[in-house]
Amino acid sequence: MYTVKHYCMASSLDEAYKTLQENRNNILIGGNLWLRMGERRVNTAIDLSGLGLDTIEETDEGFRIGCMVSLRQLETHEGLHEAFGGLFKKALCPIVGVQFRNCARVGGSLFPRFGFSDVLTAFLACDTEVELYKAGRKKICEFAAMPVDRDILTHVLVRKDHRKVDYRSFRMTETDFPTVTCAVICKEGRYSAVIGARPGCARLVEDVPLDDPQDAGQRAGFARKVAAGLDFGSNMRGSADYRRDLSCRLIMRCLEQLEGEVPGR
């Protein structure tokens, strides 16, 4: 059972950042879904929910998503749905239940760079930047590779660029953690893929050659090339070899979907 000595409802990001730096046991509190299950002795829990960071702003260029936006908001946002072909709905619906996704926050889902994160996989599949309070804007690929520090992720910026994306995940049972997450992106005839839950943090593999996506052999070759560029590991949900094979299958299914060969799930 975790304990909290003090609770700070931050009145500004500056106050939140300063409080965060004061003590190693001061932490930001998001959906509180992970934190409460641990044994952590928290000195000050810092809550950003009074700072208006729970909105999704849409412009002609893209979306600006506050860190306190819930996963359910992402999943049901019509603009995001239209711009990315249901990517966020496909990625987020298998996460536990509606009540869980009403609690879980975008910032809390991205900042720890969880290996199993469907959320990180989905954002990596878009032209995404994160806005950090001190470090400023970073491409999400760069952010995903950075060590977890004591900055504050305030916003996620996603650009509309007419890409096509399909998303799949494999789970041992519905609503479980994913064994593998997968997104395939087609932008201006060039193909990329994101694989997560390897079980390490999701990674983007960009611009892998695929001359004829209608050709099943070439699709299989694409999937093998993507998988060959990634490290896979083993844990209770599957071995490295199993994950590599699953990744290839999911990539091929995404490609088939993007090329209109199969109906969506």
Add this chain to the structure above:
Amino acid sequence: MLISFIINGKQAKREIAPDTILLDLLRSMGMKSVKCGCDTGNCGLCTVWLDGSPVLSCSVPAARLEGHTVTTLEGLQEEAAAFSRCLADEGADQCGFCSPGLIINVLALEREIEDPDVNQIKEYLSGNLCRCTGYQSQLRAMMKYFGKSQE
């Protein structure tokens, strides 16, 4: 710390510890429909509405309630009666342990989506675990409640 919030339509003030969880606060206030099933944020038994949206009260810090509105099944007795009848008619009440969490979540679905399709119904149902594994009868009850064909 002192928090002020609305619970089932009534203004309330409570002195809480910084690590008080909403579930514990509600049970201390006599809201016994709110139960802790899994203690891992998975089972949906502790579901309440926070400003009208269903959340897991086992994970919400009570300190976050300041100025917000909480609704538990105790505040939805009349609305709950009709769906409870569907549950009973379909034999879905079984041991009854998960019923409060399911009922309040179904009422949230009704408010959020006017005419839910079967996928939206299943999507909502997936957030409530049933230790009797009565999912088919629960699904039948939900289909009946929302006036859907069960073919």
